[in-house]
Amino acid sequence: xxIWKKNLWVLWLGSFIVSSSFSMxxxxxxxxxxxxxxxxxxxxxxxxxxxxxFLAGALSSPFWGSVxxxxxxxxxxxxxxxxxxxxxxxxxxxTSPVQLLILRILQGLLSGFIPGAIAIVGTNTPEHKVGYALxxxxxATATGSIMGPLLxxxxxxxxxxxxxxxxAGVLCFLxxxxxxxxxxxxxxxxxKERVSVFSTFKLAxxxxxxxxxxxxxxxxxxxxxxxxxxxxxxxxxxxxxxSDASILAGIIFSLVGxxxxxxxxxxxxxxxxxxFQKVLLIGLFAGGIGSLLQIPFDNIWAFSIVRFLYGxxxxxxxxxxxxxxxxATTPDFRGRAFSLSQTSNQLGGMLGPLxxxxxxxxxxxxxxxxxxxxLLLLTMGLAFWSGRFSxxxxxxxxxxxxxxxx
Numbered sequence: 001x002x003i004w005k006k007n008l009w010v011l012w013l014g015s016f017i018v019s020s021s022f023s024m025x026x027x028x029x030x031x032x033x034x035x036x037x038x039x040x041x042x043x044x045x046x047x048x049x050x051x052x053x054f055l056a057g058a059l060s061s062p063f064w065g066s067v068x069x070x071x072x073x074x075x076x077x078x079x080x081x082x083x084x085x086x087x088x089x090x091x092x093x094x095t096s097p098v099q100l101l102i103l104r105i106l107q108g109l110l111s112g113f114i115p116g117a118i119a120i121v122g123t124n125t126p127e128h129k130v131g132y133a134l135x136x137x138x139x140a141t142a143t144g145s146i147m148g149p150l151l152x153x154x155x156x157x158x159x160x161x162x163x164x165x166x167x168a169g170v171l172c173f174l175x176x177x178x179x180x181x182x183x184x185x186x187x188x189x190x191x192k193e194r195v196s197v198f199s200t201f202k203l204a205x206x207x208x209x210x211x212x213x214x215x216x217x218x219x220x221x222x223x224x225x226x227x228x229x230x231x232x233x234x235x236x237x238x239x240x241x242x243s244d245a246s247i248l249a250g251i252i253f254s255l256v257g258x259x260x261x262x263x264x265x266x267x268x269x270x271x272x273x274x275x276f277q278k279v280l281l282i283g284l285f286a287g288g289i290g291s292l293l294q295i296p297f298d299n300i301w302a303f304s305i306v307r308f309l310y311g312x313x314x315x316x317x318x319x320x321x322x323x324x325x326x327x328a329t330t331p332d333f334r335g336r337a338f339s340l341s342q343t344s345n346q347l348g349g350m351l352g353p354l355x356x357x358x359x360x361x362x363x364x365x366x367x368x369x370x371x372x373x374x375l376l377l378l379t380m381g382l383a384f385w386s387g388r389f390s391x392x393x394x395x396x397x398x399x400x401x402x403x404x405x406x
Contacts, residue, residue: 003184004125010182011117012140014077017175018084018113019144021168024152025088025161026050028249029100030232032161038097043230045097047357049104050228054350056108058343064112068119074185077116081176084111088169092162113175114141115342124186142264146257153249204340209328212386216379217321218344220284223375224314225352226368227291230360235300237365252304259311267316276323279316280383286313288376295369 030046038045068076087107094100121137155164204210232249271279290310297303325341356368 003186007124007183007185008121008137010178011121012137014081014175014178015114015117015137015140016144016147017171017178018081019141020148020151021084021088021171021175023145023148023253024155025091025148025165025168028152028156028161028164028232030230031156031236031249033097033100035161036095036097036100041361043233043357043361045101045357046230046233047353047355048101049097050225050353050357051350052101052104053108054346054353056105057111058346058350060109061112061115061342061346068116072185073116073119073123074179074183077113077120077179077183078176080111080113080116081172081179083107084113084172085169085176087111088165088172092165092169113172117179120183120185142257142261146254146261149249149253150251153251201340207328209386210325210340212382213321213324213328214340214344216280216324216383216386217318217341218348219375219379219382220317220321221345221348222352222355223287223291223348223372223379225349226356226359226372226375228353228356230356230365230368233360234365248300252307255304255308256311256314259308260315263312264315264319267319271316271320271323276320276327277383277386280320280324281380283313283316283320284376284380284383286310287317288373288380290314291369291373291376295366295373 029049030042033042033045033049064076084107087103087110091100091103094103118137152161152164152168155161155167204214231252235248235252267279267283287310290306290313294303294306294310297306322341355371359371360368
């Protein structure tokens, strides 16, 4: 087998394992808080736990990117894999929410397995196969996001959440060993010149469409993540015990992933015909309405059906946003543009759980669903308004760069 193919399939398996390990424990953090004795401000603690890793990741990712440029992406994957293994194993022994929060912060500061895997695939695959390879890699995380909650829910039901965390650590160790022995990084040239963060932001400020897309990305992720820390608690309110809620939450979390696998490619084909912006508007509108429709149901099965239908449409949103990033930039700036998009995503992921946890503790979980629906509809309005910029010529990043440096 050619080296690039071998890398692709080994890294696909590794990313699937790491994605599964992440999703088999993280959605159940609120229930884990109850099991370690937290009885007050559970929603607030849930928001902090979800947000802390996003903030830490937003702060540390530029540093690890620079280290990867100097020492290679494989080294960064191995480092991140071992870090995840240790953190998950330690999490299985925590006895207080403060200990759990510290480990979540460390996870955000030190991880980066899947981004490193994608970077190796993107740089070590023949040019005419890059699109195929990257799309194949995307199915690893999607499949992992489905299998993980199911596995985590079953382990939590049969044993407890501590065993789920320990199992996640073992899985990350196995994924890291696969990378050590079977991945070979070719075509790596240590970077001598690095574009400063300041100049990257300055270039982005000259591109109005890119700025709007970054804001849309942050608002969308913010809206979605307001729900994440309180969804398992919402299931508990249906009358289920914490252990039953774990497996039910796993199934419900997986429904959106199943819908994405079934319909994401269809939305991509539609975007090629009618444009990324129109598909984005459809996804945001359906996502907003779908969030509002989740409020009146007090039956777990009806709620699950609505979540699945929500996922069928909302899976169109982030691919459409990525397509607009491509449209807004020239190839020489596209890598930095996607890094800015990732930063926007992480900022939204950090703020959303905090706001969601605070609102649900002061008002009710239903209020969080209402907030999410309204925010997604407002984001749709901003996306519609941004169409005026998509009709303007693309920013010439090379020219802008020369102007800045001279």
